[in-house]
Amino acid sequence: MKTADRVSSGIIIAICVYFQIRTKNFNPLSRLFPQVIIIVLGGLALLLFVMSFVKPSEKRVLESRDKYIIPMLSAALMLGWVAFIRLTGFLISSVIFFPLMVVVLTKEKSNKMRILRNCLISLALIAVFFLLFSLVLNVQFPSGLIGLI
Amino acid sequence: MGPQFGTALLQLIHPLNIILILVGVAAGIIVGALPGLTATMAIALLVPFTFGVSPVHSLVLMGGIYCGAIYGGSFSAILVNAPGTPSAIATTFDGYPLARKGESYRAIVAATLASVLGGLIGVLFLLFLSPLLSEASLKFGPPEFFWLTAFGLTIIATLASKSILKGLIGGAFGLLLSMIGIAPIGGSVRFSFGSVSLQNGISLIPALIGFFCVPEIIGMIERKESNQNAIPYKRQRHMVRRVLFPMLRKPFLIIRSAVIGTIVGIIPGAGGNIAGMVSYNEAVRVSKTPEKFGSGNIDGVIASEASNNAEVSGSLIPLLTLGIPGAPPAAVLLGALLLQGMRPGPELFTAHGAVTYTFIFSLILANLAILPLGLALGKGISRIMTKLPVAILAPLIFFLSAIGSYVINNNVFDVYVMLFFGLIAYVGKKVNFQPGPIVLGLILGSICEQGLVQSILLGRAAGSAAGIFFTRPISIILIVLTLVSAFWPLAKRLLGRKQNT
Numbered sequence: 001m002k003t004a005d006r007v008s009s010g011i012i013i014a015i016c017v018y019f020q021i022r023t024k025n026f027n028p029l030s031r032l033f034p035q036v037i038i039i040v041l042g043g044l045a046l047l048l049f050v051m052s053f054v055k056p057s058e059k060r061v062l063e064s065r066d067k068y069i070i071p072m073l074s075a076a077l078m079l080g081w082v083a084f085i086r087l088t089g090f091l092i093s094s095v096i097f098f099p100l101m102v103v104v105l106t107k108e109k110s111n112k113m114r115i116l117r118n119c120l121i122s123l124a125l126i127a128v129f130f131l132l133f134s135l136v137l138n139v140q141f142p143s144g145l146i147g148l149i
Numbered sequence: 150m151g152p153q154f155g156t157a158l159l160q161l162i163h164p165l166n167i168i169l170i171l172v173g174v175a176a177g178i179i180v181g182a183l184p185g186l187t188a189t190m191a192i193a194l195l196v197p198f199t200f201g202v203s204p205v206h207s208l209v210l211m212g213g214i215y216c217g218a219i220y221g222g223s224f225s226a227i228l229v230n231a232p233g234t235p236s237a238i239a240t241t242f243d244g245y246p247l248a249r250k251g252e253s254y255r256a257i258v259a260a261t262l263a264s265v266l267g268g269l270i271g272v273l274f275l276l277f278l279s280p281l282l283s284e285a286s287l288k289f290g291p292p293e294f295f296w297l298t299a300f301g302l303t304i305i306a307t308l309a310s311k312s313i314l315k316g317l318i319g320g321a322f323g324l325l326l327s328m329i330g331i332a333p334i335g336g337s338v339r340f341s342f343g344s345v346s347l348q349n350g351i352s353l354i355p356a357l358i359g360f361f362c363v364p365e366i367i368g369m370i371e372r373k374e375s376n377q378n379a380i381p382y383k384r385q386r387h388m389v390r391r392v393l394f395p396m397l398r399k400p401f402l403i404i405r406s407a408v409i410g411t412i413v414g415i416i417p418g419a420g421g422n423i424a425g426m427v428s429y430n431e432a433v434r435v436s437k438t439p440e441k442f443g444s445g446n447i448d449g450v451i452a453s454e455a456s457n458n459a460e461v462s463g464s465l466i467p468l469l470t471l472g473i474p475g476a477p478p479a480a481v482l483l484g485a486l487l488l489q490g491m492r493p494g495p496e497l498f499t500a501h502g503a504v505t506y507t508f509i510f511s512l513i514l515a516n517l518a519i520l521p522l523g524l525a526l527g528k529g530i531s532r533i534m535t536k537l538p539v540a541i542l543a544p545l546i547f548f549l550s551a552i553g554s555y556v557i558n559n560n561v562f563d564v565y566v567m568l569f570f571g572l573i574a575y576v577g578k579k580v581n582f583q584p585g586p587i588v589l590g591l592i593l594g595s596i597c598e599q600g601l602v603q604s605i606l607l608g609r610a611a612g613s614a615a616g617i618f619f620t621r622p623i624s625i626i627l628i629v630l631t632l633v634s635a636f637w638p639l640a641k642r643l644l645g646r647k648q649n650t
């Protein structure tokens with residue numbers, strides 16, 4: 001935990017320095033509150049940095065690397081899902097990535113029927129919510145650069 | 150008032166209005182229970198449909214949805230640790246630990262009863278004290294808003310749980326994030342990194358969804374990988390009685406929480422997002438066993454839920470009397486009122502008195518309807534949430550979070566905001582930075598800044614920039630509350646040590 005505290009306090013101090021430099025272009029009234037908060041935040045981050053040397057570490061931040069493979073893959077799929085919205089539109093992006101996540105998360109990979117069932121359920125859920133919001137509630141979802149749907 | 154009361158009561162018991170209240174509450178509960186979808190979104194999507202409908206029908210329907218959605222957020226807060234609506238954030242603190250202990254049904258029943266009782270108390274304030282409370286809210290000037298936010302920020306000590314220092318850092322970081330966009334005083338475009346979307350600042354609801362839903366989605370996947378047990382959900386007989394009687398033996402918990410929710414709801418800008426947190430903080434502060442909060446204390450669920458449902462009526466007080474919404478859903482209701490040709494203010498209680506009182510009375514029925522509808526729908530909702538495999542539930546929550554974030558402003562950028570802050574919150578939680586303090590800073594930051602800078606300007610004009618902060622009666626009350634809230638935990642610890650030695 002002490003390494004994590006040092007890294008996080010370092011990042012926060014770097015953010016404070018960067019934001020402080022940016023405040024130079026603001027007018028005095030717009031600059032007042034940010035500068036106060038940046039000083040407070042920077043001071044607290046410095047205190048955290050110092051405390052990381054004083055207090056002994058307690059627990060490991062990351063327990064076992066294997067445990068994080070699927071969650072990290074899922075997070076990457078979420079990133080891809082959101083990134084693709086601009087390109088392919090909300091519906092197509094969901095149709096691609098929702099079932100992909102379902103396949104990744106289905107534990108019994110050898111059970112193809114279960115995977116198929118879960119994918120079909122996911123597609124049905126996408127259809128229900130998409131139709132509800134777009135047709136009934138008149139929400140205009142982004143259709144992306146391709147502009148298919 | 151007399152004849153309008155009678156007309157309002159007659160209108161209220163019209164079968165169509167009763168049906169609309171029940172449909173509204175049921176729809177609101179379902180929307181609120183789905184993480185990512187919010188009460189604001191539900192009401193906003195419904196407003197265009199009310200254009201051709203009579204004012205009474207549209208208002209009772211939206212009132213039902215508002216009450217139901219705020220309550221519905223407790224389901225996913227308790228069962229999935231992802232608040233269904235931002236107002237249920239504090240419900241996760243003890244609701245989810247209770248669910249992990251096998252007491253999910255007890256937590257849900259407690260949330261239901263607390264919502265009903267808190268909501269009813271809030272409506273009584275709305276009905277009888279609106280003019281007085283709205284007059285009091287007019288006395289809030291910039292110094293009062295500054296001290297109010299300072300008081301709100303002292304809640305960080307409670308939200309920080311493991312590390313006060315990291316909580317303070319989180320709160321300050323949230324305040325910094327709130328400054329992105331055009332400065333409220335001065336008008337400089339701050340920290341927008343050249344992005345046009347960031348010039349309007351960070352959209353609050355998508356950020357809240359990100360902070361609380363995305364870490365929970367990834368956490369759910371981690372627990373699945375570790376083969377940790379799913380949340381058991383089992384209905385038990387006579388649970389309503391078993392929860393209600395102990396609750397009634399602690400009347401101050403419900404009343405205090407409802408009063409806090411109503412007052413926070415009245416203050417424009419504060420909103421239901423923090424009503425639950427403030428009430429939770431007070432429940433911890435006055436408890437004889439504060440260490441039991443955060444690990445499955447039913448009082449934590451009761452405090453949060455009573456408060457956030459009372460906040461519904463609280464937010465309507467300045468809306469109906471002054472045209473100033475106390476919370477985001479109330480802001481949408483303002484649009485609905487104007488669409489119907491009803492201007493908030495004294496005229497609403499005179500020229501449109503029958504409609505207004507019908508709406509207020511309908512909130513009583515809506516809150517009462519939460520009990521049977523909540524328990525009935527809750528059975529199905531809870532079964533789905535606990536039985537649905539994580540392989541489907543996790544992506545579904547993300548899908549709904551993306552929809553909920555997009556629909557607020559019809560802006561894809563908000564979906565990016567949701568995911569960005571979600572991933573930051575996930576990493577932050579790993580190193581003990583809780584999202585609660587960050588969210589608190591983000592919500593209160595702009596109100597705090599506006600209060601501070603405007604006060605300084607007013608003070609300079611009056612001859613003393615600092616004096617204005619300490620010479621107004623309401624400010625002094627808020628300063629005392631802030632000091633008590635900030636130093637009480639320390640004082641309690643010192644007193645405890647003294648008694649032991």
